[in-house]
Amino acid sequence: MDEKKVAVIGGGLVGPLCACFLARRGHEVHLYEFRGDIRQAEHVRGRSINLALSARGRAALRQIGLEDKIVEHHAIPMGGRMIHRLDGSQYRIPYDPKNGQCIYSVSRRYLNEVLLTAAESYPNVKLHFDHKLVAADLSKGAMTFRIPDEKSEVCANADLIIGADGAFSSVRRHMMKRPLFNFSQTYIEHGYLELCIPAREDGEFAMHPNHLHIWPRGTFMLIALPNQTRSWTVTLFMPFAQFAALKTPGDVLQFFGQHFPDVIPLIGPQRLGADFFATQPSPLVSIKCNPYHVGGTALIIGDAAHAMVPFYGQGMNAGFEDCLLLDSLMEQHHSNFPLVLEQFSTTRAPDAEAICDLAMYNYIEMRDLVNKRSFLLRKKLDSFLSWMFPETWVPLYSSVTFSDMPYHRCVQNKDWQDNVIHRCVAMAVAAAGVGITVGAMAWF
Known part of the structure; x- marks a missing residue:
């Protein structure tokens, strides 16, 4: 050569x-x-x-x-997502329940x-x-x-x-x-702004470090990733119109108090108000x-x-x-x-x-679907089927994140899985309908 x-x-x-x-x-x-x-x-x-x-x-x-x-x-x-509800409670969605793989x-x-x-x-x-x-x-x-x-x-x-x-x-x-x-x-209508949760006074993490923390709120969300310094990089993803509506530190505190109340004491009210206006929201393309x-x-x-x-x-x-x-x-x-x-x-x-x-x-999944019961049920079903058929049923996230399967094949695999589930549900509904019909005819 x-x-x-x-x-x-x-x-x-x-x-x-x-x-x-x-x-x-x-x-x-x-x-x-x-x-x-x-x-x-x-x-x-x-x-x-x-x-x-x-x-x-x-x-x-x-x-x-x-x-x-x-x-x-x-x-x-980070072994999974830690979801923060509005009431301050949390629940965990592991990335790989079967093998415990991490990002x-x-x-x-x-x-x-x-x-x-x-x-x-x-x-x-x-x-x-x-x-x-x-x-x-x-x-x-x-x-x-x-x-x-x-x-x-x-x-x-x-x-x-x-x-x-x-x-x-x-x-x-x-x-x-x-x-x-x-x-x-394509620019999306949402931008992002970075904030910081500092380490606690004892130098430790303010939250459990081995998760990607997410505060999903439908049309916007907050996420936090751990740093080696025991601090957290916090990112707010939100429509630019909502960013523009927050004009003063008081507006920011009111907004966080309404949507992310558990975050305020972690960042600190004064730091939150100051850091929010230290930079402009950045676009996503x-x-x-x-x-x-x-x-x-x-x-x-x-x-x-x-x-x-x-x-x-x-x-x-x-x-x-x-x-x-x-x-x-x-x-x-x-x-x-x-x-x-x-x-x-x-x-x-x-x-x-x-x-x-x-x-x-x-x-859409991170800011909204993770709060829906249907999403959590599908996650559990994917985990069960992956356990039953490890060579055949690879969930989308696992194929994208924990394998070298070409990305377009990851999508094709997900489409195939969706079709299988839809057909099974349709067959179950049809079978249930036949059962109801036969049972009803027994009365005549």
């Missing part, structure tokens, strides 16, 4: 991971990030400070020898730093910070970067450009100028596009290819799985870039669209 020069755009999570996989194959890798080195920054602006790591993400980390460092020494296991709360910054350091440890990887992509000829592998501090531009070339630069990808923007590129984005490649010279992965709303906790995991798939195709086709990239687009697009749709659906 000939060593080739690869430019990876984006130094968040997926970019450094992708650089590690490529470096292991002997390619010369240049990782470009428009921000400075996060490892040297005191404060980092960006999205949520913690993430949910599950099987697909763990598999990618395992391949480059980082799973133990993340999972065993940093991540906090893991991990710090975005810690994971980012570990991945950057891992990428930098390869002698054939070079990191370029403060490099903003401003122009590119993707078919020729040509790039122009602006360096803000130096107020200058630099040009670079590569055999392959990989865009791992997030939902608002510069690489994808250049792809959109090309014919036959399909793109759609879902992005679909195809193809993901340009010939054999450019590819987009992660959020650049398939940004999704965060309600299935699969954004990072799907991006990491992209790296696994790309590495597998590189192995299969001996780094034949045109063949690898074309097959990546063909293989990944159905799965990416499926998980984007599932993420949208799961918001």
